[in-house]
Amino acid sequence: MDSLEILNPQIHGELRLRRDFPLSNHFVRIVPSEFAAAAVACPIFFSKHRETGAFYPGAALGLRPGELLVDRPDGKAAFESLESVREGFFATDDNISIDAAHSRFAAEDGHRLFEPDGAPAPALRRIQSALCALVVGTQEAEQFIAALLAHRLIEPLDISLSFDDGEKLSLQGLFTVSLDRLRRLDDASVLALFRAGHLQLAYTMIGSLQQVGILARRRNDRLTGTL
Template identity: 45%
Template sequence: MADMELLDSARHADLRVSTAPDRTRHFVQLVADEFPAASLTYPILFTRHPDTGGLYPGALMGLLPDENLCLGPDRELAGYRAADLERQGFYVSGENIAIDPDHPALRQPEGERVFDGDGAPTPMLQRVQAALRRLHKGLPETERFVATLLHHKLVEPIDLSFRFDNGESLQLDALYTISLDALHALPDDVALALFRSGDLQLIYAQTNSVRHIPSLARRRNDRLSGLAA
C-alpha cells in the first residue's frame, strides 16, 4: 500500500472515485445496522477474519473470489451499496480523512469527482464521509452483536453446495449463519432481552436474507450458460 495522504481540496482537486472495484467483490463486510437494507438484496453470512480468526458479517455477492453476481446491466450494483464499498480508498486519520492514492477506486479514468469547482465536497464525498462515520460507530456495535450470538450459541456453519447445468460443482466452506432452531430454544427471558436490545430484528434480517442464495446460484448458472453459448 502506498503512503497515505491527507485529503486536501487543493492537492486532490481532480480526484475521482470509481465504482469499478465493486465488480470483483464477492463478499463485503457489513456493520449490524446495515442488515435491514442489505438483507433486501444479498445473503448476509458470517466468516472468520484471516488474521484474527474473529467472526464478522458480510454480504455475499458472488460464489467465487473476484465474482460479483449482483450487478445490473450498467455494471453497477443493482441494490444496496455497503459502507465498506462507499469508503474504498478512504480512511479515518484522527480528525481527518486520508486516502490511499494507489487504491483501484482512485486510479480509474472514470468516476465521480470528490470536490466541485469551488473546492467544496461533492455528494460523492459526502457519501464517503457518511460511510466512514457509519463504520466508526458500527464496528464496535457489530462486535458486541456477534459476541452475543456466540454467547448464546446461535451461530452454526451453513452448507452451500451447488451443481450447475454445465456440470460444474461448487462448495463454499467457512461460512456461517444464525440457527433459528437454537434461537427458538432460548429461554423466554433471553429472547425478550434480544428483542429489547434490537438484536432480534438483526437476527431475523440475517436469517431471512439467506433466501437470496438460490438467486445467486441461478445468476451464476445463467452466466455459465451464456459463456458456453
C-alpha cells in the same frame, strides 16, 4: 499501508474518482444498518478475520471471487455496501486518509472530490457519510456478535452447489445464526435480544439465506446462456 495519505484539498484538489468503478470483492463486510437492504438482494453470513479470527458480518454479492450476481438489468448492483462506497478511503482519527495508489482514483475525467473553493464535493460527502456509518456500525456489529456468542447462536454452514456445466462449488468459512438454538432460548434471553435490536438482525440473517438458491440459479442461467 505505505501509500496512505491524509486527504487534503490543497494536495488532492484535482483528484477524481473513476466513473463506474467495478466492485473488487464478491464478499463485502457490512454493518447492522445495512442488513435489511442487503437481505433482499444477497445472503448475509458471518466470516472470520484472517488476522484475528474474530467474526464479522458480510454480504455475498457472488459465489466466487470476481463474480457479481446481484446486478440489476442496468448492470449496477442491486445492493451497494458502505464498504464499496468508501473503497480507497479510510477513517484515521479525526481525518480521512486515502490509498493514493488505489485504482479508483483518476487525475481527470471522473467525479471531483473537492469544489474549486476546497469544500467537499458531493462524491466526497457521500464517502464521509459512509465512513461515519461504518465507524458506528462496526461497534454495533461487535455488540451483536458478542450477544450471539454469549448464547452460542453462531454455527458453521456447509453449502455445496452443482451447476449444469458440471462445476461444483463449496462455500467454506461461513457461519450463520442457529435457528434451532434461537428457538430454544428462554424467554428472558429472547426479550433481552429483542430489546437490544439483536433478534431482528438474527432473523434477517436467517431469512437472507434464501438468496443463496437465487444466486445459484442466476449463476447457472448465465453459464447456460439463458440469462
